[in-house]
Amino acid sequence: MDFAFAYDTLLTLLPAVPLTLLLAFNAILFGAVLALGLALCRISGLAILDWPARAYIFAFRGTPLLVQLFLIYYGLGQFPAVRHSILWPILREPYWCAVIALTLNTAAYASEIIRGGLLSVPHGQIEAAKACGMSRLLMARRIVLPLAIRQALPGYGNEMITMVKATSLASIITLMEITGVAAKLISETYRVMEVFIVAGALYLAINFVLTRLLALVERWLNPDARRRAQHPIAAAEEVTA
Amino acid sequence: MTRQSLLDLLSFGPDGWGTVLAWATLTTVLIALSGYAIGAVIGVVGAYAKVSGGRIARSLADAYTTVLRGIPDLLVIYLFYFGGSAVVTWVGRLMGAEGFVGFPGFLAGALAIGITSGAQQTEVLRGGFHAVAKGELEAAKACGMSRSLMARRIVAPLTLRHALPGLGNVWQVVLKESALVSVTGVVELMRQAQIGAGSTRLPFDFYLIAACIFLLISSISGFLFGRSEARLSRGVRRG
Numbered sequence: 001m002d003f004a005f006a007y008d009t010l011l012t013l014l015p016a017v018p019l020t021l022l023l024a025f026n027a028i029l030f031g032a033v034l035a036l037g038l039a040l041c042r043i044s045g046l047a048i049l050d051w052p053a054r055a056y057i058f059a060f061r062g063t064p065l066l067v068q069l070f071l072i073y074y075g076l077g078q079f080p081a082v083r084h085s086i087l088w089p090i091l092r093e094p095y096w097c098a099v100i101a102l103t104l105n106t107a108a109y110a111s112e113i114i115r116g117g118l119l120s121v122p123h124g125q126i127e128a129a130k131a132c133g134m135s136r137l138l139m140a141r142r143i144v145l146p147l148a149i150r151q152a153l154p155g156y157g158n159e160m161i162t163m164v165k166a167t168s169l170a171s172i173i174t175l176m177e178i179t180g181v182a183a184k185l186i187s188e189t190y191r192v193m194e195v196f197i198v199a200g201a202l203y204l205a206i207n208f209v210l211t212r213l214l215a216l217v218e219r220w221l222n223p224d225a226r227r228r229a230q231h232p233i234a235a236a237e238e239v240t241a
Numbered sequence: 242m243t244r245q246s247l248l249d250l251l252s253f254g255p256d257g258w259g260t261v262l263a264w265a266t267l268t269t270v271l272i273a274l275s276g277y278a279i280g281a282v283i284g285v286v287g288a289y290a291k292v293s294g295g296r297i298a299r300s301l302a303d304a305y306t307t308v309l310r311g312i313p314d315l316l317v318i319y320l321f322y323f324g325g326s327a328v329v330t331w332v333g334r335l336m337g338a339e340g341f342v343g344f345p346g347f348l349a350g351a352l353a354i355g356i357t358s359g360a361q362q363t364e365v366l367r368g369g370f371h372a373v374a375k376g377e378l379e380a381a382k383a384c385g386m387s388r389s390l391m392a393r394r395i396v397a398p399l400t401l402r403h404a405l406p407g408l409g410n411v412w413q414v415v416l417k418e419s420a421l422v423s424v425t426g427v428v429e430l431m432r433q434a435q436i437g438a439g440s441t442r443l444p445f446d447f448y449l450i451a452a453c454i455f456l457l458i459s460s461i462s463g464f465l466f467g468r469s470e471a472r473l474s475r476g477v478r479r480g
Contacts, residue, residue, distance in 0.1 A: 058456075059452075059456065061413075062413075062455065062456040062459045062460065063417070063452040063455045063456055063459075064416075064417035064418070064419075064420035064421075064431070064455060065417070066420040066421060066423070066431060067420060067431065067434075067448055067451050067452045067455060068452070070431075070434075070435075070444070070448045071444075071445065071448040071449065071452065074438060074444040074445075074448065075444045075445035075448045075449070076445065077444070078442070078443060078444050078445040078446075079445070161310075161311070165311075165312065165313040165314070166313070167313075168313035168314075168315040168316060169315060169421075171315070172315075172424065179313060179315055179316055179319075182316065182319070183319055186319060186323050187323070190323070190327060192319075192320060192323045192324040192327055193324065196316065196319070196320045196324070199312075199316055200308070200311075200312040200316060203311060203312045203313060203316070204307075204308065204311045204312060207311045208311070
């Protein structure tokens with residue numbers, strides 16, 4: 001392996017990292033909002049909310065992200081109504097099309113993870129909150145959401161890592177994020193191995209940092225487990241006392 | 242040009258795209274199946290290394306699954322497509338051929354999917370093995386089974402039973418990943434939809450058709466996986 005060339009490659013690829021991060025961040029952020037809405041529709045028990053959400057999740061989980069991306073980026077432009085609408089300045093941009101496709105895609109997967117988390121909240125906890133006279137909003141904020149998030153976080157973490165990797169598809173619609181720049185470098189230099197290793201290492205580094213952050217959040221959300229790990233004797237005494 | 246309806250596009254006649262789309266669907270299924278099969282072989286080897294390998298085999302398998310689950314599939318496809326071409330060109334030059342020799346996209350795609358799904362299948366199979374009750378293995382040993390007989394009669398069927406839901410998920414991922422192989426120029430479903438979209442100027446219709454075909458394949462395979470899960474778990478008492 002040619003280290004001088006690998007170093008040059010790294011310098012070429014580094015400026016592409018912010019775009020990858022931005023795509024992933026936006027998709028995860030907007031996706032989480034949409035996913036929460038979908039999960040609430042699914043558990044609402046109202047057929048009129050439940051079935052559209054089911055159909056959405058089925059469609060977006062059953063088709064490749066690439067098809068969704070192409071439908072939005074190339075497909076929507078087919079309709080004059082879309083081309084003449086006020087949304088066209090957004091739907092014309094590959095960046096926003098990528099963000100929209102990634103958001104819609106991750107929302108479908110994440111909503112099932114959130115739904116699992118919400119369903120895992122023990123019934124007794126909800127009853128206890130009601131018995132204390134909590135309003136629905138207070139109960140959601142103090143009891144249901146913290147417990148649900150704690151339960152859903154490991155699964156959600158996997159989905160976030162999937163999203164970081166999925167941003168690479170944006171290169172197919174001309175966005176120059178890490179994979180886009182890497183593919184361009186490969187086709188210019190034909191030095192596949194070096195470029196692949198450097199680009200792969202960048203993705204691994206991003207995902208490594210992400211998993212570390214998620215582990216920190218998980219620790220923060222599980223104060224009881226943290227206490228047990230730090231002061232096993234004190235925690236045990238507290239239980240027996 | 243009069244606007245064709247979706248059904249006209251799908252017709253099998255001389256003006257319709259039905260025939261080429263059917264062939265493209267077959268190619269998609271074949272790419273996904275070959276990638277999945279390669280991944281299954283890697284998965285068995287990797288899971289074996291993780292479960293009962295030595296320290297070196299274990300850390301190699303750990304490195305493999307960590308790396309391959311942390312980098313995008315598209316990058317791996319590029320690696321095999323361009324890397325394969327580089328190797329083939331180099332071999333061609335040794336044999337006296339001139340210039341650039343392309344690597345078949347189908348092979349590159351199947352290998353890339355195999356390598357990435359192999360990492361996922363390794364983890365699924367490892368989890369499946371750990372779910373096998375210890376008593377079953379002890380009982381097999383107590384019956385005096387040899388290691389290979391035990392692997393064939395006890396470990397493999399029981400691991401498969403526990404791993405099947407996870408393997409079904411990996412298959413769904415592989416099926417959708419196969420769409421990425423279109424970047425190598427293989428005329429699978431996605432590439433065919435691109436060709437159709439380009440020549441008719443109806444991208445929305447063609448990508449919608451492709452999406453529906455993917456949905457159909459994944460629904461059918463989901464149904465089949467459900468059936469085999471029921472069959473493999475027929476000896477399990479339902480709580």
